[in-house]
Amino acid sequence: MKTSDFYYDLPQELIAQTPLDKRDTSRLMTLDRVTGAVEHHHFYELPDFLNPGDCLILNNSRVLPARLLGQRLPGGGACEILLLIDRGDKVWECLVRPGKKLRPGARVSFGNGELTAEIVGEVEGGNRLVRFDYEGIFLEVLERLGKMPLPPYIKEELQDQERYQTVYSKVLGSAAAPTAGLHFTPELLEKIASKGIGIGYVTLHVGLGTFRPVKEEEITDHEMHSEFCTIPQETADLINRTKAGGGRCICVGTTSCRTLESWAAEDGHMEAKAGWTNIYIYPGYHFKVMDGLVTNFHLPESTLIMLVSAFAGREHVLAAYAEAVKERYRFFSFGDAMFLR
Template identity: 90%
Template sequence: MQTHDFYYDLPQELIAQTPIEKRDASRLMTLDRRTGAVGHHHFYDLPDFLNPGDCLILNNSRVLPARLLGSRLPGGGACEVLLLTDRGDKVWECLVRPGKKLRPGTRLTFGEGALTAEIVDVLEGGNRLVRFDYEGIFLETLEKLGKMPLPPYIKEELQDQERYQTVYSKVLGSAAAPTAGLHFTPELLETIAAKGVGIGYVTLHVGLGTFRPVKEDNIEDHPMHSEFCTISQETADLINRTRAGGGRCICVGTTSCRTLESWAAEDGHMEPRSGWTDIYIYPGYKFKVMDGLVTNFHLPESTLIMLVSAFAGREHVLAAYAEAVRERYRFFSFGDAMFLS
């Protein structure tokens, strides 16, 4: 298949720049993947589409406030560093700006000296190895000094950093939020559990590769990025019980889907596991575990819209997206959601 097969026209004004006031008041489009029928609801209606005996799988990764704004030493010129991967011994692989000014040996300071750093090396592709120097615990320093690494299509400054975290975020490590989960509130999760729906958690640390455009004409030629993910014994047991009892396994977000589909046996049986996955799901893929998907609307020609199309059919998905544009849904990270089943 060609990358352009997953293109759709999106007016810029439909890209949500800020989260709405109430998380679960966002809109929810339902899509029947067998018939292509769509419905228009709100996210707080989600329990109506879940059955007792189903299970809901959520990604509890927490976003690192990984964007650091500082200055170069000496001279004081501005710089920006975005943490990508912890390489150990206080060294991180980072994206930096301005690239031409940040050569090996350049020293940086953040938060009036609360955090300092030095550029160690330039990697192939332009990323930098940066060694940090600080007192205390690095993650606590980041919480004080760092900003959320919002996607490039969001131009507004985020007023409340917690709005780019899910209410159940727990394990620090993502460079971007698993945004399908941003719509949940503690109360909504309680309502879902009270209905007899099992709730389980996986961890997949979202990398910035999730925003990398597909540049190849043939989708099969795209090199998929790797992300670290974990499924616990408790969640594996929940999924196996659900399937044995005839319930549906519903993933919240493409990250939860990728975790389960990475580690499931061919018959759908789950075992606890951790590791890196570069699973690439596009039309033709046979799902082993997932029976339903809660997800946001994704960028044209992205690997994420390809995953959704693999589950619900490209024609059904593109028709639903066209309907969402006509109905003025809000798109992408802070936008509205879909439930595909």
């Protein structure tokens, strides 16, 4: 299949720049993956589409305030460093700007010297290895000095950093939010649980590879990025109980889907697991465990729209996206949601 097979035309004004005042008032399109039938609802109606005995699997990764704005030393020229992967011993793999000025040996200061850094290496692809120097606990320093690493298509400044976190975020480590979960409120989760639907959590730390465009003409030539994920024992047990009882396993977000599908046995049986995954899901993939997917509207020609197309059929998905454009849905991270069932 060609990358261009997953293109659709999106007016720029439909890219949501800010979150809605209330998380669960976003719109919810339901898509029947067998018939292609589409219905229009609101996210707070999601419990109406879930049955007692189903389970909902959410990604509880928390976004690092990983965007650091500083000055080069000496001289004071502005620069930006974006944390990607903790390599240990105070060294992180990072994206840097301006790249030409931040070669190995360059030094940087943040927050009037509260945090300093030195570029100590360069890796394949151009990312830098950066060693940080600070007093105290690094994550606390980041909370004070760092900003949320919003996707490049969001131009507005985020007023409340918590709005780029899910209400159930717990484990720090993502470079971007698992955005399908942004629609949930504590009250909505309580309503779902009270209906007899199991709620389980996995952790997948979202990398910026999520936003990396597919540049190859053939989708099979694209190399998928790796991300670290964890399935706890209680979540594996919940999924196995759900399946044994005839319930559906519904993933919230492509990250939850990729986590489960990475480690599920061919018959759908789950075991506790932790490790790196670079699973790449596109049409033709056989889903082993996922029966339903709550997700946002994704970028044209992205690996995410390919995953959704693998689950619900490319023609159905592109027709649903065309309907969403026509009905003026809000797209991408702060946008509206879909439930594929």
